[in-house]
Amino acid sequence: MSSADRLPIRRALLSVSDKSGLIALGQALVTHGAQLLSTGGSARALREAGLPVTDVSDHTGFPEILDGRVKTLVPQVHGGILGRRDLPEHVAQMERHAIAPIDLVCVNLYPFAATVASGAGWDDCVENIDIGGPAMVRAAAKNHDHVAILTDPGQYDDLVAALNAGGTTLSARRAWAAAAYAHTAAYDSMIATWFAQQAGEAFPPALTLSGQRRELLRYGENPHQQAAFYVNGDQxxxxxxxxxxxxxxxxxxxxxxxxxxxxxxxxxxxxxxxxxxxxxxxxxxxxxxxxxxxxxxxxxxxxxxxxxxxxxxxxxxxxxxxxxxxxxxxxxxxxxxxxxxxxxxxxxxxxxxxxTGGVPDAAAPGLSFKSVAGGFLAQSRDAGRVTEPELKVVTKRAPTEAEMRDLLFAFRVAKHVKSNAVIYARNGATVGIGAGQMSRVDSARIAARKSEDAAQAAGEGTALTQGSVAASDAFFPFADGLESVIAAGAVAVIQPGGSIRDQEVIDAADRAGIAMVFTGMRHFRH
Incomplete structure (x- = not known):
């Protein structure tokens, strides 16, 4: 691209909460002849670095008011950003009202997410909702034919390289504009989510999701699929x-x-x-x-x-x-x-x-999502846990203390196995796992067969499921599933219960002399 196709920056407005790279950017702009406009802490930082900077209030002739809530929401700022240089009527109106063009807006927003994460109260969180910043960002992004918009310190080096080459290109300004709208969308999404949480709404009428791309991946589940990894700021x-x-x-x-x-x-x-x-x-x-x-x-x-x-x-x-x-x-x-x-x-x-720096709290609340055609499903994370006092012994024989420990262990494992799931466990370890079958009987049989294979690999004479306990992620709809578990050698079973044939299943357990407990909670995982 020739230098004639590039736009120089004669006037730049810098107002950032994240001061990373600000001084180097300001120095580059001044070196290339740009006038710096700024506000508050950004202006102070630039001035302390020895750079010539004009306060926005001096540029507009209007002071910051309402504790700084109004400082850039004035025609001299937004007219300078939004005015189209290719329309004579816009240029004439800007001249008539003494509105100077602004060629670069560099803004990142009040630290709302950090304020919420710090445990700040309602008033502090609300005060950290940026108004003027998003307005300038969106205005500059809309007028990207004439204005460059930066919202991330990671973009500064590209801007400096453009200055060294004679000015910004249209393709770069469009890319920065796209990033700017994503930035404000994510910001608004965080605020909307916080308001919904404060109101106790787990599922508000409008739910927006946002994320920052961490990296492009080589491909998705299969080589013909494209994929990327996004993070949403959840710690x-x-x-x-x-x-x-x-x-x-x-x-x-x-x-x-x-x-x-x-x-x-x-x-x-x-x-x-x-x-x-x-x-x-x-x-x-x-x-x-x-x-x-x-x-x-x-x-x-x-x-x-x-x-x-x-x-x-x-x-x-x-x-x-x-x-x-x-x-x-x-x-x-x-x-x-x-x-x-x-x-x-x-x-x-x-x-x-x-x-990872820590272990997640398995019982912590949160949402999980699954895409469907035309939308997505949202649900609370499966943070359910059963404890021994919550279990209901439904058979004549109650589990021993050791069996009870293994039953609770096996049921926690079942929570993370694709349905239909049947888990065999003994002495705090799984000894057979059956996952993702259309029939619970098949899951029980597959887990038992894999246990036999594991016993052979370990040089043991009998299947590892002999004397084990078994867990089912959902109820046994018929006794045949339980009978498969019994045939595998399980001596105690944990399951949610709730089938219309529960009594039939209980009777089968009693005939075999095994113990069985109901949880009242299932863990489908599709």
Missing amino acids: RPGIATARQVQGKALSYNNLNDTDAAFEAVAEFDRPAVVIVKHANPCGVAVADDLEAAWAQALRCDPVSAFGGIVALNRTLDAATAERIAAIFTEVIVAPDADEAAQAVLARKKNLRLLL
Whole structure:
């Protein structure tokens, strides 16, 4: 592009809450002959850096009023931004009213999200709702044929490069305008969400979602699909907060599976390991330490664990890292890893290690979403948990204390397995997992068969399900599902109950002499 096709910047309005890079930008603008207009803290910072700056109130001849609520909402500012330089009538009106053109607007908005996150009260949050800033941003973005709009310090280097080349290009101004509208849309979305929360509305009449693109991904679930990863500012520990210490770039499926694994491992208070393959746990265990938990989780299904995702709820240590690194693993995610563990994993250059800085609260409220044609479904996160006092023993035999611990463990695992789900567990570890089948009987049988395979791999003579407990994510509609569980060797069962044939299922349990408890809560996961 020739210099004749570029627009110079003769006058720039800089008013930012994030002062990162402001001085360098101001220096570049002054070097290229631009007049600087500014307000408040931005003007003070520029002036202290020795740069010539004109306060907006001096430029407009109108003082800041109402505690600074009105300072840029005046014709001298908005006329300078919105006036079209290619229309003689606009130029004439600007001259008649002494409105000077503004060629660059650099604005980022009051820190509303940070104010809310700090726990500030209602009045402080409302005062941090920016009015003049979004108005200037939207005005400049609308008039992008003549005005450049910057809303992110990450854009400053591109602006400086444009100045060095003779001015801004139309393509750059359009790109910045698109980013500006996304910026104000996200800002308004945060405010609308906060107001709805304050009013106690989980599902307001209008719900907007916003996110910042973290990265473009190589492809989606399949190579012919495009994909990207967006973050929404939620500080819940997980893949959005994680620091990738090593390894190749994460794929769409890696991110999806890692999220599933880390949310599952957060269910447990004791040291825990979850191995996930294709978004389903294939091994889960709790123990006194991570190394023991890993061994028990791997024992459940060592075949599926190959190429899986491993999540831990404690700081990863070197001994556990050595054990995990012994098999091909795509991703390890943990709240932290000590230096020795990181050194062990560094030998596996392609293995991705993610450190999240914490473990999410499995019981915390929140929303989850699923797209459908023409819209999306929204629901509260499945934060449900049952405890022993909430269980109802429905059989003649009650579970033993050890069985009760395993029943509660298995039901928490079932919450993270695709429906229909049947889980076998023993001594704080899964020993068989059946997932995603159309029939609950099939899930029970698949889990039992995989347990037999695991027993053979471990050199054990009987299926791991012998003497285990079983969990079902929803009720058994017929006794045949329970009978499959009994045939696999389970001695106690946990299920929601609520079927019209509950009594038939209870009778089958009593005939077999097993214990069964109802939770009154199901965990469908589709």
